[in-house]
Amino acid sequence: MLTASIACNIFVILGAMVYKMVTQSWLSIETYGLGFLWGRVWEPNPPTPGALPSFGALPLIWGTLVTSGMALLLGVPISLGIGLALSEFSPKRFNYTVSFFVELLAAIPSVIYGLWGIFILIPFLQQYVYPSLQAVLGFIPLFQGTIHGPSVLTAGVVLAIMIIPTVASISRDVFSAVPNAQREAIIALGATRWETSKVVFKYARSGVIGAIILGLGRAVGETMAVTMVIGNSFNLFSSLFDPGYTLSSIIANEFREASSPPVYVSALIEVGVVLFVLALVINAFARLTIWRTLKNVRGAEAV
């Protein structure tokens, strides 16, 4: 049927994506092999004449993992609080309006998050938050060293804000899908509202994990906002106040200027392939978890 052949576009798009990106990055894959993943040097045009360009993605992977981890650490507790507030505690009318505002956060373009990050958030954090953070937590190596405004920590904060709408709205939906019999049973035993919501939370656990993984997927792929606030410096940072680089931000920042040598572009595309694989794994995992929960919950409702 005609619709079936058009619906197959999705296979064509993803297939072409894999094929094109792998062939275009083949030069780099061939030259650097698996060592690309743990190389620590990124020199498209080495200072010593005659030396070969070298590329290694470890600091980029490190940057992506740390910023996304920060985003989860800061964003998830807030998102789950919102999810519970909206599904368990607040009145219906209020819910609708507030959900709308939370979802608006997801509608704001990432370049505007970046702009806001540069001119509003960084001055604020640098002046009020970071010095006192260092004063309190300075004994931990992660919080030592010079404080930079555009830094890994700033990127983490911006990402946390950006994943809140995703995680909050999915966890709200998962909480709302918990059958009322669960709530009624524990209320009948004399539980308070908070104790009831703990039961709801436990019931919806795997769905919540799915929501968090989807948030992680968003944080890993986010490009512009991170590029604008992370400081774009290729190093294996040890302090959160250092500037860094992520997989996506190096592509956004260097791709347009990467004309020579040819292996430079190829290496950047290989970074894209790494990002593709990362996103694929994260999303497949999230979908499976959410899908399984919803199936369980619906099954329980039918009984």
Place this chain on the structure above:
Amino acid sequence: MNKYAIRRVKDRMMISLCYVALIIALIPLASIIAETMMRGVPVINLGFLLERIPPLGQAGGGIGPAIQGTLIIVGLASLIGVPIGVVSGIYLAEFRESKLALAARFLNDVLANMPSIVIGIFCWTLIVVVIGWSVIAGAVALAIMMIPIVARTTEESMKLVPSSIREAAIALGIPQWKATVTVVLSGAKRGIATGILLSIARITGETAPLLLTVLGSRFWFSGFTEPAAAMPLAIFNFSQSAFSTIDWPKAWGASLILIFLILGINVVVRYYTREKYG
């Protein structure tokens, strides 16, 4: 204090914490909107909307080509993405349980969550390598981002049409494809329109894929195979400028227009679909 009192205090405390989380999340939203208004409004006038983009560091001018470029790129992307997305959605809704549909639905989700920069690279390898930085490459990138969103919402809104309506149509003797096209689609058209609008709002603000495809420019549109200006790219370029007093306000002005456009679409869509959630 007895045990019950402790439990009650804990109850109140945790519930308040949940509300505090809600407030914390809304502070950035309020701040972004307020700052963009405050810093953007003084910049905006008719000239800002219509005039050409000056080089960085030069006062005056506007963002005319960026507005024009965004309209053209998003328009072209919609022309490509909407039909493909809607038809895919119809397929997913009509053949819900077929193996092909299950696989397509999964890949659709994968594509929907693919980082936009990866889609940008893909279109670079596919199109820019062949014909150079171009409007077409940008439109294809945005269309690829649109397809999964439109397909998903089309499928969801077709599922909402009661099967009794479809059965009634088939009982009257019309073929299944006709029942789908005339009866089910007309029942779902509002949901589909919503999905299309939201996907347009989503791609209008995309920056990363455009960076690798249309490249950005200061000039008016000069052909589909040429680089072009776009709003998000203009904001990015202004924000990276060293001329703080000249270019940064322009970034805020352009942001205000972009936010107004995107949030406007979202608010209107929400307003017209509100009874669904009641």
